[in-house]
Amino acid sequence: MPLPDPEIVVLGGGPAGSSAALRLAVDGARVTIVSPPRVPATRLESLPVGGQALCDLPGLRRALDTSAVAVVARRELLWRERPETLEVTRDAPFLIDRARFDRACLAEAIRAGARLETSRARRDGPEIVLEDGRRWHPVAILDARGRRGLRARAPGLPQMVALPFRASDPSGVMRIAAVPDGWLWCAAGPQDRAEGALFCRAERVAGLDATERAALVTEALRSVGLLGAASGTPSAASLDWAETAMPEARVIRIGDRALARDPIAAHGLVHALRSAAQGSAAALTLLEGGNADAVREFVESRHRADVLAAKAVTEAAYASQARIGTGFWSDIARDPRPETASPPQDIDVTRRYALAAPLSRGAALIEGRIRWSPVIEFPASARRATHVGALRAETLTRLIGPPAPLGALLERLETQVPPTVARTIVRELLDGGALSPV
Ligand SMILES: Cc1cc2nc3c(=O)[nH]c(=O)nc-3n(C[C@H](O)[C@H](O)[C@H](O)COP(=O)(O)OP(=O)(O)OC[C@H]3O[C@@H](n4cnc5c(N)ncnc54)[C@H](O)[C@@H]3O)c2cc1C
Incomplete structure (x- = not known):
């Protein structure tokens, strides 16, 4: 049957x-x-x-x-003016x-x-x-x-391809490095077997044969002190x-x-x-x-x-790349930057704030199904949340209530959650544009 x-x-x-x-x-x-x-x-x-x-x-x-x-224990960043190393102790x-x-x-x-x-x-x-x-x-x-x-694709962001490689890297670190033609990621897995990819503009790679692509990879690896060779085929990135x-x-x-x-x-x-x-x-x-x-x-x-x-x-x-000012990077700097959300504001507890939008109804994932539910709007990120921190949207709206200085809003939240959590919630609301000055 x-x-x-x-x-x-x-x-x-x-x-x-x-x-x-x-x-x-x-x-x-x-x-x-x-x-x-x-x-x-x-x-x-x-x-x-x-x-x-x-x-x-x-x-x-x-x-x-x-x-x-493997678990990444150390990260090396060749990105800004000075090399950075980060020991990853948790997370x-x-x-x-x-x-x-x-x-x-x-x-x-x-x-x-x-x-x-x-x-x-x-x-x-x-x-x-x-x-x-x-x-x-x-x-x-x-x-x-x-x-x-x-x-x-966002205006100002490049069309990228990834050229995979294998490298010899006994250091056991995960590296991210800016190189003249783009950037590379490399991670050492078991037995010092390091793998990664060189990411560069699609136009830079278009028309190159396998030997020319391999030379591009070898050159990029050499510029950050690694020895390795291209492996596999390019992919869109x-x-x-x-x-x-x-x-x-x-x-x-x-x-x-x-x-x-x-x-x-x-x-x-x-x-x-x-x-x-x-x-x-x-x-x-x-x-x-x-x-x-x-x-x-x-x-x-x-x-x-x-x-x-x-x-x-x-x-x-x-x-944030500041190590290299030529090639790929000078092109990136010339590209028109898309608009981004306004930077986070500092918390000034004396200023009066109110919710930017009233409690509204939005679709939410609740117990494995999609249902209508009360939500808080975050205009900066287009997010709609049924909860902020541990507080439900209705509770939060009720607590924030009429406009008040931020200090007073924090005190109202502190009737329900510890002070550090209240500050985190306020920070999240401010950054997402859900609280605005009046
Ligand atoms: C070089 C590179 C490095 C990356 N490194 C990281 C990283 O370190 N960390 C990270 O989080 N992400 C990384 N990513 C991104 C990550 O690989 C992708 O986000 C992930 O593969 C997405 O999974 P997916 O299932 O959506 O798509 P895919 O993995 O692309 O799977 C798509 C599936 O659809 C199938 N398919 C295609 N056409 C049809 C069809 N007509 N009918 C039926 N099936 C079809 C394909 O065979 C495939 O099985 C990297 C990407 C690239 C290119």
Whole structure:
């Protein structure tokens, strides 16, 4: 007897697709991953603590445990005027073997009950068309096909490619260095096996053959005192994003397919894992007949906030480079800078403040489903929050109440939370533009 069509289809079996399918299967959905056979990228990637916390299901934790090959104990930065070394004593990122992580995530999703269809697929509106011509009409589609096809890019930020290399580096550190043609990231995994990539403008690499690309890599490594050689093929590495994360009512883009970060700002994997958790909650809400408007508002508002944050952090990372003033970097400095949110204000406790917008209703992720809920608006980051710190949006709005000097607002918050937490909440509200002077 033929198997019933899937309720949810996940396109793409990278970290975003597999982790979303795992979550859906654990929740009992009939989910199929469609992904072509492929050899995953064989490279080391760093996963910060924020990403480790997102591996909150036993299957994801096992995938992380089998693919984490080292913990970053020391970071060296050749970026500003003087070299900097940072001993990482807590909250250390993991170095993970991406090929192992991808395979383990996929295996865990299948173990949890997801089916795998080894095929390329395309979307035809709300339908999935497989290579053999079969068509499915699932309740929801999670599109996790990676960064190919993305176009939008912030003005002033370069189109980047990554040239992978292997190097000999017995120091055991993770390095980030500005070099004349761009920048490089290099990390020493087990047995002093260091791997990394040179990131440079796409135009700089266009038209170069493999030998010329290898020479570019060797030269960049030499400029920071490393010996190594190019390995593997170049890949796209700019900050790119989709204009919408929900191109159709039941189609949700996740991972790089929604927002591919420039690795200068790292956290591509964090975004893949987080958007997969959010996307799978959105798909389950649709599957259970939940509010489709709330799902759309949730997915799109998260997407807008993620794009804004990625633009700001990428721009700030490039702008903070002060070691090299020529080549790639003088071009970057000439580029018009996109506008960023206003810098954080200092806390002046005598000044009177009020909430910039009244308590409003927004879509939120609550207990694994998307629902309408009271939210606080953060105009600077396009964020809408059901909680700030431990305080619910309604409690916070009630406490802040009529405009008052910041000192008085802090005292009101301190009736509910310790003074340090109250200051952190006020800082967050100020930085996000949720509190404004009156
Ligand atoms: C050089 C480099 C270094 C990086 N370093 C880091 C780092 O150190 N830390 C970090 O956090 N991030 C890093 N990133 C970013 C990180 O790799 C990505 O954010 C991550 O791979 C995104 O996962 P994904 O599942 O969204 O996409 P992908 O990993 O690209 O997976 C997409 C999947 O879709 C499949 N697919 C494609 N087309 C189809 C189709 N038509 N039908 C079905 N399936 C399809 C592909 O085969 C693949 O399995 C780096 C990126 C680059 C390029």
